[in-house]
Amino acid sequence: MDALKEGWFSEINDLWPGIAVSLEVTKVLHREKSQFQDILVIDTKAHGKALVLDGIIQCTEHDEFSYQEMISFLPLCSHPNPKNVLIVGGGDGGVAREVVKHPDVEKVIQVEIDPAVMEVARTHLPFMAASLDDPKLTVNIGDGFEFMKKHRGEFDVIITDSSDPVGPAECLFQESYFALMKAALKPNGIICSQAGTAWANLDHVTKTLNHCRTVYPVTAYGIAAVPTYPTGQIGFVLGSLDPTTNFREPIKIFTEEELDKMKMKYYNDKIHRGAFTLPRFVEKALTSSHEIPQESRKEL
Structure with a gap:
């Protein structure tokens, strides 16, 4: 959370250097570290609910x-x-x-x-x-x-x-x-x-x-x-x-x-x-x- 701007989730990863995908967050719905990975679910302003695993967006309700x-x-x-x-x-x-x-x-x-x-x-x-x-x-x-x-x-x-x-x-x-x-x-x-x-x-x-x-x-x-x-x-x-x-x-x-x-x-x-x-x-x-x-x- 808040890697670039407060209240935003920003996906920053070496898999795509120089690129950041950011979503404005209205609420953090869930956060845990499972046996295999970090799991985050957020509610966003423009894309509905989003699932994030190990800091990478897996899906958003919008698309x-x-x-x-x-x-x-x-x-x-x-x-x-x-x-x-x-x-x-x-x-x-x-x-x-x-x-x-x-x-x-x-x-x-x-x-x-x-x-x-x-x-x-x-x-x-x-x-x-x-x-x-x-x-x-x-x-x-x-x-x-x-x-x-x-x-x-x-x-x-x-x-x-x-x-x-x-x-x-x-x-x-x-x-x-x-x-x-x-x-x-x-x-x-x-x-x-x-x-x-x-x-x-x-x-x-x-x-x-x-x-x-x-x-x-x-x-x-x-x-x-x-x-x-x-x-x-x-x-x-x-x-x-x-x-x-x-x-x-x-x-x-x-x-x-x-x-x-x-x-x-x-x-x-x-x-x-x-x-x-x-x-x-x-x-x-x-x-x-x-x-x-x-x-x-x-x-x-």
């Missing part, structure tokens, strides 16, 4: 839906029949809220390492956490690595909703993690992981995508606008075991009526396609960083 919808529906709508879904992380409940909306999804398992985040979300962020009690969802408290080692070949889609690559989430951005997800997928399964912003962390984005490329025959990097994230944008790395997957073209396309019924605010098929149209400097960096022989992979 959380864009992240949750995109990390969920980009992979779900790229899979022909996403019946069984695994969520790693996502303790605030936002990804679960979106995944259970998809009409083809029958069973969702969520593995969250920090139960304190879920309890805080249930109390202070019910607009996100309500789906933690959805009948499609089973919640497991524990380590995602250990869970997937024991559940091989079970999931059509795996979504990793992690915090940034510091502290307990650092291991979720390594090549070994992408290989572990592959083993937990059914044939032709798809993964999607939060992968940072190219505007402030292009090296991190390229490294994460390259880890994904070593494991999956089809990969892609897509983007979404989230105003309260550093640079106003976040990206996702996707990988598919099906060599015919085309992430740019959604398999499942919803009508306006269906989108309204699901209370979608950001995602539709046009946004899906546009997510993979990248600025030239990003496209060039991701292409030039690729070290795997061209004939060994297919990519957008």
Whole structure:
């Protein structure tokens, strides 16, 4: 609190040097140090309630839906029949809220390492956490690595909703993690992981995508606008075991009526396609960083 101005929360982190995201605070709703991280919930003047973990804004009531919808529906709508879904992380409940909306999804398992985040979300962020009690969802408290080692070949889609690559989430951005997800997928399964912003962390984005490329025959990097994230944008790395997957073209396309019924605010098929149209400097960096022989992979 009060890093730059009294009454404001300012996110200052070496992950995005020279950048600070600040929110005017009307009230501190909750603060604790769990076994894994510092947890802060604040009520803000312009963005409603906000969840902050280890000093980094995870979501605000004002714009959380864009992240949750995109990390969920980009992979779900790229899979022909996403019946069984695994969520790693996502303790605030936002990804679960979106995944259970998809009409083809029958069973969702969520593995969250920090139960304190879920309890805080249930109390202070019910607009996100309500789906933690959805009948499609089973919640497991524990380590995602250990869970997937024991559940091989079970999931059509795996979504990793992690915090940034510091502290307990650092291991979720390594090549070994992408290989572990592959083993937990059914044939032709798809993964999607939060992968940072190219505007402030292009090296991190390229490294994460390259880890994904070593494991999956089809990969892609897509983007979404989230105003309260550093640079106003976040990206996702996707990988598919099906060599015919085309992430740019959604398999499942919803009508306006269906989108309204699901209370979608950001995602539709046009946004899906546009997510993979990248600025030239990003496209060039991701292409030039690729070290795997061209004939060994297919990519957008």
